[in-house]
Amino acid sequence: MNTINPNETNSWKELSNHFKFISKIHIKDFFLKDFSRFKKFSLIFKNKILVDFSKNNITKNTIQLLIQLAKEMGLETAIKDMFSGKKINYTENQPVLHIALRNMGHDPIVVDGRNVMIDVKNSLEQMKVFSNLIIQGKWTGYTNKKITDVVNIGIGGSHLGPNMVIESLKQYRNHLNVHFISNIDSYNILSILKKINFETTIFLISSKTFTTKETMTNATTIKNIFLKKTKIKKSLEKHFFALTTNVQYAQNFGISKNNIFRFWNWVGGRYSLWSSIGLSISLAVGYKNFISLLQGAYDMDVHFSKKKLEENIPVILALIGIWYNNFFNTETEAVLPYNYHMHKFVEYLQQTNMESNGKNINKQGKKVSWQTGPIVWGGVGTNSQHAFYQLLHQGTKLIPCDFIIPINKTNKFKKHSVQLLANFLAQTKALAFGKNSNDFEENINFNVNLTNNEKLFSTFKSFDGNKPSNSIILDILDPYNLGSLIALYEHKTFVQGVIFNIYSFDQWGVELGKKMANDIENSIYSTNESNLSFDSSTNGLINFCSKVLSNR
Numbered sequence: 001m002n003t004i005n006p007n008e009t010n011s012w013k014e015l016s017n018h019f020k021f022i023s024k025i026h027i028k029d030f031f032l033k034d035f036s037r038f039k040k041f042s043l044i045f046k047n048k049i050l051v052d053f054s055k056n057n058i059t060k061n062t063i064q065l066l067i068q069l070a071k072e073m074g075l076e077t078a079i080k081d082m083f084s085g086k087k088i089n090y091t092e093n094q095p096v097l098h099i100a101l102r103n104m105g106h107d108p109i110v111v112d113g114r115n116v117m118i119d120v121k122n123s124l125e126q127m128k129v130f131s132n133l134i135i136q137g138k139w140t141g142y143t144n145k146k147i148t149d150v151v152n153i154g155i156g157g158s159h160l161g162p163n164m165v166i167e168s169l170k171q172y173r174n175h176l177n178v179h180f181i182s183n184i185d186s187y188n189i190l191s192i193l194k195k196i197n198f199e200t201t202i203f204l205i206s207s208k209t210f211t212t213k214e215t216m217t218n219a220t221t222i223k224n225i226f227l228k229k230t231k232i233k234k235s236l237e238k239h240f241f242a243l244t245t246n247v248q249y250a251q252n253f254g255i256s257k258n259n260i261f262r263f264w265n266w267v268g269g270r271y272s273l274w275s276s277i278g279l280s281i282s283l284a285v286g287y288k289n290f291i292s293l294l295q296g297a298y299d300m301d302v303h304f305s306k307k308k309l310e311e312n313i314p315v316i317l318a319l320i321g322i323w324y325n326n327f328f329n330t331e332t333e334a335v336l337p338y339n340y341h342m343h344k345f346v347e348y349l350q351q352t353n354m355e356s357n358g359k360n361i362n363k364q365g366k367k368v369s370w371q372t373g374p375i376v377w378g379g380v381g382t383n384s385q386h387a388f389y390q391l392l393h394q395g396t397k398l399i400p401c402d403f404i405i406p407i408n409k410t411n412k413f414k415k416h417s418v419q420l421l422a423n424f425l426a427q428t429k430a431l432a433f434g435k436n437s438n439d440f441e442e443n444i445n446f447n448v449n450l451t452n453n454e455k456l457f458s459t460f461k462s463f464d465g466n467k468p469s470n471s472i473i474l475d476i477l478d479p480y481n482l483g484s485l486i487a488l489y490e491h492k493t494f495v496q497g498v499i500f501n502i503y504s505f506d507q508w509g510v511e512l513g514k515k516m517a518n519d520i521e522n523s524i525y526s527t528n529e530s531n532l533s534f535d536s537s538t539n540g541l542i543n544f545c546s547k548v549l550s551n552r
């Protein structure tokens with residue numbers, strides 16, 4: 001494993017010099033000088049996904065230098081290490097094998113002497129049988145009624161991935177209603193309880209560890225209400241299921257052994273939608289579509305692990321991200337899906353990227369002196385155009401954007417699809433090129449009829465352009481393409497982690513918050529002001545809240 005710091009490489013120094021040159025050139029000038037720029041700076045995946053990265057502040061030389069950086073940082077070996085099951089999650093002493101979950105028996109992958117593909121195959125078979133039983137109405141509840149509703153109880157990676165996929169694939173949904181309880185805030189549970197009937201609902205307790213406080217509290221509350229209503233302990237068997245690595249804890253909770261859908265410690269929480277954590281997906285869109293999702297991801301894995309770096313889509317997008325993050329010093333990047341059903345995509349990506357690469361300690365345990373993971377944010381188009389795009393166009397911050405659109409050729413209202421596409425294309429063009437400078441200069445300098453006021457107004461209406469973006473176009477939003485797209489972003493995150501010289505697969509920052517919440521919870525119950533031993537702000541806040549709680 002390579003552990004050198006990126007800013008100590010030769011490429012980093014060369015990139016810093018190269019930046020001085022590139023940063024003076026406007027994106028529109030790259031296009032004026034080279035009419036085949038689109039061809040040179042775009043890649044196609046399986047004739048289904050087009051990635052255009054020509055509207056960036058880059059030349060062929062920039063890409064070459066970034067690839068040199070990736071090589072110096074040992075990216076090629078790092079990719080091999082992940083795919084061969086090496087324990088690259090060093091601080092948790094685990095391999096990182098979400099790729100095995102979609103490998104579907106293609107190649108054996110060995111962990112501690114065992115071919116884990118056997119376990120993956122068995123798990124998929126269990127998911128298939130169960131999904132079919134529920135969807136076909138053959139599995140019935142404790143009063144013999146068919147199941148109509150599925151409630152996933154989980155948080156973080158045990159929620160965001162399945163929720164995003166199920167929303168994105170709305171066109172593929174069957175008759176089952178799927179709900180999510182993630183937040184410890186009781187309004188989450190209450191709002192779902194209003195919508196379901198216990199007789200026809202199953203609960204999937206989704207937790208890798210089966211110890212996450214929010215999930216266990218929510219699951220216990222639901223179980224207690226359920227048992228109060230049914231009054232028969234045996235009824236749990238018909239309605240409660242666990243998706244977890246922790247079989248023992250699930251059984252202790254009262255889940256029967258046959259109702260446990262296992263996965264393994266070598267699957268990171270935020271990379272687990274491909275495992276049994278994806279059971280809600282398989283139920284919502286059917287097992288066949290779940291397999292298409294895996295197939296799309298698998299094909300992206302093959303692309304990522306086999307293509308040379310110059311033609312490797314996740315690698316190129318990761319390197320362009322590094323270019324802005326570490327040389328232009330942009331702090332954030334926006335992800336902008338032009339698809340109504342993809343409204344959960346950004347939230348999902350925030351966990352993938354920010355929980356993975358939001359680290360400030362390098363692999364040697366030293367503070368980093370370079371920027372690591374960016375702030376990922378965004379929203380769906382066209383709504384976002386009328387919310388925050390003003391800042392993208394005319395604000396003082398440089399925000400690289402990923403525009404994503406699936407072409408919707410089967411849409412009933414063709415006019416809507418065409419308008420959506422037109423907006424997508426117009427935005428990337430306006431950001432890169434700004435307001436047509438000829439028009440603008442003509443108005444200002446040559447139009448003698450313009451009043452001073454009109455001249456002044458022209459400045460308010462001017463767009464500098466030179467705002468970079470990638471355009472990602474999917475021929476359709478189907479399970480296969482969605483699988484490929486998600487895997488693309490997973491691998492992009494991985495590549496950036498390698499180049500940042502950090503460990504991307506742990507999340508100690510989140511663990512600290514969990515522990516502190518436990519300590520504080522006990523203090524809220526104690527209500528004894530003088531016993532509080534936190535800082536004065538936390539003490540003051542606890543005192544105020546305890547008083548409000550006890551006055552109820």
Ligand code: F6P
Nearest residue numbers: 156157158207208209212269510
């Ligand atoms: O939020 C931190 C985290 O550890 C995530 O990585 C994980 O997805 C989430 O908690 C939920 O954990 P679990 O699946 O173990 O309940």
